[in-house]
Amino acid sequence: MPTPPVTPGVTEPSYDLTTPLDVDYAGAFAHATAEDRAHQQLVRQFVQDEVLPVIDDHWERAEVPLDLVKRMGEVDLLRDGVDVENHPRVSVLGAGLAAMEMSRGDGSVATICGVQGGLALRSIQMLGSDEQRARYAEPMARGEILGAFALTEPTHGSDSVSLETTARRATRDGVDGYVLDGEKKWIGNGSSGDITVVWARLVSNDGADDGDGQVHGFVVPQDTPGYTGTTITGKVSLRAIWQAHVVLDDVFVPADHALPGARSFKDTGRVLAATRLGVAWAAVGHAVACYETAVAYARQRVQFGRPLAANQMVQERLTSMLSTLTQLQLTVAAMTRLEEAGTLSGPQASLAKYTCTRGARQIASVARDMLGGNGILLQHRVARHFADIEALHTYEGTESVQALIVGRDITGVSAFA
Numbered sequence: 001m002p003t004p005p006v007t008p009g010v011t012e013p014s015y016d017l018t019t020p021l022d023v024d025y026a027g028a029f030a031h032a033t034a035e036d037r038a039h040q041q042l043v044r045q046f047v048q049d050e051v052l053p054v055i056d057d058h059w060e061r062a063e064v065p066l067d068l069v070k071r072m073g074e075v076d077l078l079r080d081g082v083d084v085e086n087h088p089r090v091s092v093l094g095a096g097l098a099a100m101e102m103s104r105g106d107g108s109v110a111t112i113c114g115v116q117g118g119l120a121l122r123s124i125q126m127l128g129s130d131e132q133r134a135r136y137a138e139p140m141a142r143g144e145i146l147g148a149f150a151l152t153e154p155t156h157g158s159d160s161v162s163l164e165t166t167a168r169r170a171t172r173d174g175v176d177g178y179v180l181d182g183e184k185k186w187i188g189n190g191s192s193g194d195i196t197v198v199w200a201r202l203v204s205n206d207g208a209d210d211g212d213g214q215v216h217g218f219v220v221p222q223d224t225p226g227y228t229g230t231t232i233t234g235k236v237s238l239r240a241i242w243q244a245h246v247v248l249d250d251v252f253v254p255a256d257h258a259l260p261g262a263r264s265f266k267d268t269g270r271v272l273a274a275t276r277l278g279v280a281w282a283a284v285g286h287a288v289a290c291y292e293t294a295v296a297y298a299r300q301r302v303q304f305g306r307p308l309a310a311n312q313m314v315q316e317r318l319t320s321m322l323s324t325l326t327q328l329q330l331t332v333a334a335m336t337r338l339e340e341a342g343t344l345s346g347p348q349a350s351l352a353k354y355t356c357t358r359g360a361r362q363i364a365s366v367a368r369d370m371l372g373g374n375g376i377l378l379q380h381r382v383a384r385h386f387a388d389i390e391a392l393h394t395y396e397g398t399e400s401v402q403a404l405i406v407g408r409d410i411t412g413v414s415a416f417a
Helices: 034-051 055-061 066-074 092-105 107-127 130-142 265-300 312-341 346-370 372-376 382-394 399-411
Strands: 147-150 166-172 175-188 195-202 215-221 227-231 243-254
Touching (some): 034 066, 055 107, 055 382, 092 107, 092 265, 107 195, 107 382, 175 195, 175 215, 312 346, 372 382
Antiparallel strands (some): 175 243, 227 243
């Protein structure tokens, strides 16, 4: 098919908006080892070669890119830094750089990694039995078993500690186990995976003294009778990952499906605390994508007879964006050093999440505006990140919750209702 003719003044040129800039103005990541850099480069190449060419179509059609998920398993990008036997160890910094690069490509793909590795696999590795780790860890790392993490409920988001899903001890067909009842919402992979780590409160069975009232974790195969995962539709964010409304109606699991290390909400919190810094890194990745796009567009877009980059207002905006991005990079770098030293506190992780998602929103907003009408088109990259940052800003602890965690640490006074 012949190439359509180009008419000067009528045909808009195409723009190259996805070339990495390797921006690190303050040298925040200068201490990265060769192994860290190699892992970062592996993810970047995967993003450039396999994610960016197809993700707009998946995002627009709200389809999970299962082919990409399979490939991530093949090249060992689904663990989100979680240690698995026979797989190379990834440092905390290496995992952060990887999360940044994956989010630079797409928020949905990065969230799939975060759910699979950071939440589901981490729960099993941290809190599971030797048998559970042997059964699930390797297949999950390879992407042969897809996992979900079911904590949030329709009426318990920020106050997930008050969850109402229940677990009762039971025996069926001579097998001891638990019956789970309740509902969960916003569960990534909850309708498109294989297993779900379900958090439920152990309660007494018909008045018997066999429930401690504490939150426990259970590995629930999604094909278990009574488990229904319905994909949530109508999303304007993270459209290439399916989140589900999960109903648990008399779901029976054998006793060996309970995670022995998950015996209170504090144990749930340990998993969440380990992922919060990763969310901050993901926000940096989104911010990088928006900044790169704005710089590239300013250099290539011609208005009034010259590139946008030749305008003082545009240069001031780019400088402002770079200033914010540098602050975010320095924040995650400093917090990652604390994590590597084993001294990162919960409030510090919350401050990182709070700071980085707020900053990413600012950068995305300016970038979207700089692209004018082109800024709302998927082909020009910013719109997808602009929408996805809104979800990132909310999940794994809203801005308000993070502020209350940090505020309690500052004042010594809890302001939680």
